[in-house]
Amino acid sequence: MRIFTAALATETNTFSPICIDRRAFEASLYASPGKHPETPTLCTAPITVGRRVAAEKGWILIEGTAAWADPAGLVNRRTYEDLRDEILDQLRAALPIDAVILGLHGAMVADGYEDTEGDLLQRVRELVGPEVLVCAELDPHSHLTNRRVAAADFFVFFKEFPHTDFVERAEDLWRVAVDTLEGRVTPVMSVFDCRMIDVFPTSREPMRSFVDRLMQIERHDADVLSLSVVHGFMAGDVTEMGTKMLVVTNGKAEKGKALARELGLELFSRRGTYRMPEIDAHQAVAQAIAAPSGPVVIADMWDNPGGGTAGDATVVLEELLARKATDTAVGTIWDPMAVQICMAAGEGAEIPLRFGAKSAPGTGRPIDGIVKVIKLVRNAEMRFGESIAPFGDAAHIRLRGIDIILNTTRAQSFDPSLFSAMDIDPGSKKILVVKSTNHFYASFSKIASEILYCSAGTPYPNDPAKTPYRRARRDIWPMIADPHGPDQGV
Numbered sequence: 019m020r021i022f023t024a025a026l027a028t029e030t031n032t033f034s035p036i037c038i039d040r041r042a043f044e045a046s047l048y049a050s051p052g053k054h055p056e057t058p059t060l061c062t063a064p065i066t067v068g069r070r071v072a073a074e075k076g077w078i079l080i081e082g083t084a085a086w087a088d089p090a091g092l093v094n095r096r097t098y099e100d101l102r103d104e105i106l107d108q109l110r111a112a113l114p115i116d117a118v119i120l121g122l123h124g125a126m127v128a129d130g131y132e133d134t135e136g137d138l139l140q141r142v143r144e145l146v147g148p149e150v151l152v153c154a155e156l157d158p159h160s161h162l163t164n165r166r167v168a169a170a171d172f173f174v175f176f177k178e179f180p181h182t183d184f185v186e187r188a189e190d191l192w193r194v195a196v197d198t199l200e201g202r203v204t205p206v207m208s209v210f211d212c213r214m215i216d217v218f219p220t221s222r223e224p225m226r227s228f229v230d231r232l233m234q235i236e237r238h239d240a241d242v243l244s245l246s247v248v249h250g251f252m253a254g255d256v257t258e259m260g261t262k263m264l265v266v267t268n269g270k271a272e273k274g275k276a277l278a279r280e281l282g283l284e285l286f287s288r289r290g291t292y293r294m295p296e297i298d299a300h301q302a303v304a305q306a307i308a309a310p311s312g313p314v315v316i317a318d319m320w321d322n323p324g325g326g327t328a329g330d331a332t333v334v335l336e337e338l339l340a341r342k343a344t345d346t347a348v349g350t351i352w353d354p355m356a357v358q359i360c361m362a363a364g365e366g367a368e369i370p371l372r373f374g375a376k377s378a379p380g381t382g383r384p385i386d387g388i389v390k391v392i393k394l395v396r397n398a399e400m401r402f403g404e405s406i407a408p409f410g411d412a413a414h415i416r417l418r419g420i421d422i423i424l425n426t427t428r429a430q431s432f433d434p435s436l437f438s439a440m441d442i443d444p445g446s447k448k449i450l451v452v453k454s455t456n457h458f459y460a461s462f463s464k465i466a467s468e469i470l471y472c473s474a475g476t477p478y479p480n481d482p483a484k485t486p487y488r489r490a491r492r493d494i495w496p497m498i499a500d501p502h503g504p505d506q507g508v
């Protein structure tokens with residue numbers, strides 16, 4: 019067997035002011051064919067798992083480009099077209115092949131392309147013809163468009179949020195692909211449109227039990243090859259935005275359709291109950307200061323660079339300063355200009371500095387003060403599960419008893435190693451502030467005395483009922499109360 023694999027991924031918050039071009043991919047991950055590192059990035063596990071499977075099988079794996087940019091705003095048109103065409107040219111040169119196995123995200127929007135993954139998959143299909151297996155692993159924070167379903171044989175999405183399972187799901191993807199190529203199964207996709215948009219953390223109920231049940235069905239029902247909840251991505255203003263239930267069966271389209279509907283309606287029936295309880299900055303800081311022990315982790319959950327925001331909001335920090343909190347560390351505030359100034363000043367210098375809140379309205383005010391530059395690191399990195407996440411040149415500064423990490427490559431706060439990389443001992447602090455909606459949970463819950471989910475300012479469109487969408491459909495919950503009701507003609 020000859021199998022082609024490649025990855026092209028980012029998550030586009032169409033409301034974000036941080037538009038990106040090729041440099042953003044190069045800053046996060048750009049690997050030319052064969053140059054992908056041994057450890058996978060979020061959306062590139064099909065390549066690393068593929069190397070293992072191909073070696074075991076004695077098959078030929080032809081690697082194309084792997085490119086991943088951290089979530090941001092609109093992707094430059096030329097950047098998308100160049101990366102897409104680079105991969106398509108590699109695929110063309112690799113023909114004839116038996117399968118195309120891709121790592122995608124599913125929520126990339128480029129200037130002029132509302133559905134980049136649909137565009138890429140359709141071009142792949144046109145190139146390889148109807149007989150070649152085309153499949154992909156994707157992030158559930160994505161848009162499952164009709165165009166994508168029509169172009170591919172099957173998809174596997176991560177089940178966990180935080181996405182701790184991207185390697186396991188790549189293994190699922192390859193298992194089904196191998197079974198297909200060896201003639202044991204014929205994957206067929208059935209999709210149910212849940213007509214909703216919500217946030218579904220699997221680190222808590224009721225989503226935890228729902229995902230456990232999906233895995234149980236996968237284990238016990240031989241007709242079911244894979245089940246995925248496509249959460250949808252509410253910050254992507256595209257026409258097919260929304261939550262979908264995907265069932266991949268072994269040639270049982272009718273059974274798949276019924277199961278997708280049953281599971282999708284069950285998911286819908288608990289709408290509005292999945293999110294973590296959110297408190298404002300005032301409450302979060304008061305509660306953290308009053309806590310008997312630390313570290314209390316305050317998640318500045320909606321200023322999450324992992325959701326495409328700048329990650330430079332200062333609302334929580336302003337509150338900490340106002341309350342005279344000490345023994346506190348904030349990681350991170352994105353401000354390349356301030357980092358440049360700190361780098362010029364050098365470690366140990368005390369300087370006047372303005373930083374933060376430059377990207378967008380609703381992110382607070384820039385902070386002014388005399389800061390001490392404690393530690394400077396070029397190309398700083400933190401861990402994220404089995405992979406490494408860069409956060410760029412970074413400065414650890416101290417302002418009125420608060421340690422703050424300023425960074426240049428926007429990155430959400432995945433792991434406490436973010437702090438240790440900057441000479442801050444996270445376990446010894448009373449309060450830690452992180453920029454992450456939920457990915458921080460897997461690692462920070464191990465050291466936290468308490469976790470507070472804080473909704474501070476308005477850096478992210480987190481209330482779909484109020485978000486001024488221009489393209490997304492409005493016939494879904496919570497824009498309307500009951501889209502599956504009798505008048506809606508499901």
Ligand SMILES: [Zn+2]
Pocket residue numbers: 157158159181
């Ligand atoms: Zn995601």
